[in-house]
Structure formats: C-alpha cells, structure tokens
Amino acid sequence: MLEVNQNQLSVTEEKIAQQVLQKAYEREISALMMNVRARANSLNEIEDLWDLHDLLSMKRYEIDGKYAYNSSSIVFDLANLVKEKWLTLEDLQDLPSEMLSKILALARM
Amino acid sequence: MLEVNQNQLSVTEEKIAQQVLQKAYEREISALMMNVRARANSLNEIEDLWDLHDLLSMKRYEIDGKYAYNSSSIVFDLANLVKEKWLTLEDLQDLPSEMLSKILALARM
Numbered sequence: 128m129l130e131v132n133q134n135q136l137s138v139t140e141e142k143i144a145q146q147v148l149q150k151a152y153e154r155e156i157s158a159l160m161m162n163v164r165a166r167a168n169s170l171n172e173i174e175d176l177w178d179l180h181d182l183l184s185m186k187r188y189e190i191d192g193k194y195a196y197n198s199s200s201i202v203f204d205l206a207n208l209v210k211e212k213w214l215t216l217e218d219l220q221d222l223p224s225e226m227l228s229k230i231l232a233l234a235r236m
Numbered sequence: 237m238l239e240v241n242q243n244q245l246s247v248t249e250e251k252i253a254q255q256v257l258q259k260a261y262e263r264e265i266s267a268l269m270m271n272v273r274a275r276a277n278s279l280n281e282i283e284d285l286w287d288l289h290d291l292l293s294m295k296r297y298e299i300d301g302k303y304a305y306n307s308s309s310i311v312f313d314l315a316n317l318v319k320e321k322w323l324t325l326e327d328l329q330d331l332p333s334e335m336l337s338k339i340l341a342l343a344r345m
Binding site for chain 2: 156159160163164166167168170173176177179180183184187
C-alpha cells in the first residue's frame with residue numbers, strides 16, 4: 128500500500144511541486160488556446176459556436192479544480208498530470224525521490 | 237396606446253415575419269462568429285479565454301430566447317431587433333403596413 132498522504136514536504140520541496148504544477152498548467156492553457164483558435168477559425172455554423180462554448184465550460188471547470196495546490200493531494204494531482212501527458216518524467220526530476228516513485232507508481236495505475 | 241398584441245396575421249404574413257426574424261438571426265450569428273474569431277486570434281492569457289467563455293454563455297442564453305418565433309410577441313421582438321440594428325426598415329417592407337407602423341413606433345421608444 129502506498130503511503131501517498133503521509134509525505135512531509137519541506138518548504139523547498141513544496142515550492143518545487145508548485146513549480147511543476149505551474150508548468151503543467153501553462154502547457155494545458157497553451158494547448159487549449161491553440162485548440163480554441165483552430166476551432167474559431169473553422170466556425171461554420173451555430174452548432175460549432177455552441178460546441179466551442181461547451182468545450183470552454185468543461186475546461187474552465189476542470190482547470191479551476193485541477194491546478195489548485197493542495198499539499199494533501201499533490202502526489203495524486205501530479206500523477207494525474209503525468210497520465211494526461213501534461214508532465215514528463217523530466218519535469219519531476221527535482222522532486223524528492225520517494226515522492227517521485229509514488230507519483231510514477233500512481234501514474235501507471 | 238398601441239394595440240401591439242392584437243394583430244391577426246395571416247399565414248403568409250406570419251411566414252414573412254418568420255423570414256425577417258431568420259434574417260436578423262443569421263446576421264447576429266454571423267457577427268458573433270466574426271467576433272469570436274477575432275477574440276480567439278488575439279488570445280494572450282487565461283483571462284482572455286474565460287472572457288470568451290463568458291461572452292458565449294451570455295450570447296447563447298440571449299439568442300436562444302430572442303429568436304423563438306412567438307406570434308403574441310413578434311411585434312415587440314422585431315422592434316427590439318430594429319433597435320439593436322439587426323434589422324433595417326428595408327427588411328420590414330413586406331410586412332403588413334399596420335404591423336410595420338407598430339414595430340417602428342416601438343423601436344423609437
């Protein structure tokens with residue numbers, strides 16, 4: 128059983144984790160902007176507009192929740208971002224090795 | 237006092253009114269698409285994305301209500317579209333003259 132909630136991060140480690148989270152956030156926002164731009168440039172009918180609205184509604188809700196730093200869930204949060212391919216192993220290399228192992232184990236599940 | 241709710245439109249007149257409504261609808265949608273395209277192409281930060289989302293939320297709600305044909309409110313609805321400049325006098329010229337007068341009087345209010 129992984130003790131994912133019991134990691135005690137130092138201030139420095141928390142800062143690193145926040146930076147990693149921020150990197151994923153910037154990537155996801157940047158990809159969303161590209162997607163929105165491409166969809167906007169190929170709008171043909173009213174349904175395309177409302178599909179774009181639905182996409183933005185979903186993404187706004189999702190992103191609002193996903194990138195709030197929370198020390199008790201950061202291991203899970205980063206593992207999900209690895210699964211979703213917003214983070215690579217390289218992005219995580221400055222994290223404490225025990226935390227890194229937990230993240231990678233969770234990301235493989 | 238304008239008797240705006242008492243117009244008895246023939247089937248042909250209702251059809252003309254619906255076509256006028258449709259014309260305004262197409263213009264507003266087309267303008268909205270241009271606006272969305274322009275905003276999407278100048279997205280710089282996350283707030284621009286959420287502003288675009290807010291615009292689409294507002295417009296979707298507004299457009300859903302505004303263009304549902306309703307014989308008891310069509311005179312008001314067309315007057316509002318004249319006020320908002322989605323319709324011109326020329327667009328209304330095939331409507332019965334009494335109805336046209338009421339629309340123009342309401343649009344001036």
